[in-house]
Amino acid sequence: MTWTMNRCFVTLAILFLWRVEEMAEACSCSPAHPQQAFCNSDVVIRAKVVGEQEVDAGNDVYGNTIKRVKYDIKQIKMFKGPSQVIDAIYTAPSSAMCGVSLETNGKKEYLITGKLEADGTMHVTLCDLIEPWEAMTVTQKMGLTERYQMGCECRITSCTSVPCMTTSPAECLWTDWLIEKSYNGGQAKHYACIKRSDDSCAWYRGSTPPKKDFMDIADP
Incomplete structure (x- = not known):
């Protein structure tokens, strides 16, 4: 009887830990640029x-x-x-x-x-x-109406430690955490990763139509 009760207790404990782990995993998410x-x-x-x-x-x-x-x-x-x-x-x-x-x-x-x-x-x-x-910043608010959609084919990769680099021309490095120790830094507040005419992507600052105000791809 004691062995059976202990076995049931262990089973319940495992189920409890599994449910806790399941809940923790459900809440696990990586920071995302707006x-x-x-x-x-x-x-x-x-x-x-x-x-x-x-x-x-x-x-x-x-x-x-x-x-x-x-x-x-x-x-x-x-x-x-x-x-x-x-x-x-x-x-x-x-x-x-x-x-x-x-x-x-x-x-x-x-x-x-x-x-x-x-x-x-x-x-x-x-x-x-x-x-x-x-x-929200003015750039973020304006990004919601047009700018962000223009960059949905681009990939934003978070850079949290060096070295880090792009693996594709259609990629922007997000370096807010690396430079400012915050995911709500300058790039999140004031930049969007926009696809250009040659299908490459680069950071663009501002809310007006992009002309030549793109950041260099290596510039945070």
């Missing part, structure tokens, strides 16, 4: 959050009820996404499960990026780019 976040998202909107409630979202493989937080939003502008207005976004109920916490008083405007599910609902996680609108 342009990457834009290009990789199904939906990119500017919105206010006006309500919050916890809802059921079916059952997991163990038969447990899956909870989600539903944020009611007022969409101000859609930069990328479906033709219909998004009036709600869904997220996990805690940060440990990649859930996002947002202010619901309807006063703060957010840039929200996320995924569109098959049922037409928008889901967001801590891995998505969600920023207060007022905290």
Whole structure:
């Protein structure tokens, strides 16, 4: 009996550790340049959050009820996404499960990026780019309307230690962490990686149409 109980305890412990590891892995994501976040998202909107409630979202493989937080939003502008207005976004109920916490008083405007599910609902996680609108730079805001889309065929590679180099002409090195020890540095705030006429990519600063203001590919 004791051996059986110990075996059950070990099994439960393994299952518990597996679930913890699964949750940790689910929240594991690499920092992304705002342009990457834009290009990789199904939906990119500017919105206010006006309500919050916890809802059921079916059952997991163990038969447990899956909870989600539903944020009611007022969409101000859609930069990328479906033709219909998004009036709600869904997220996990805690940060440990990649859930996002947002202010619901309807006063703060957010840039929200996320995924569109098959049922037409928008889901967001801590891995998505969600920023207060007022905290974004002019270049970032303008990038949402045109500039970022022009660079979606380019690849942005994060450089965190030397040596690092590009492996393709259609690639830009993102050196914010290397130089500033922050992923919200100059390149994230003021630059976009744009595809040029010869199909190569280079950093471009500003929000007006590119002329000759590209950075040299090796210049951070």
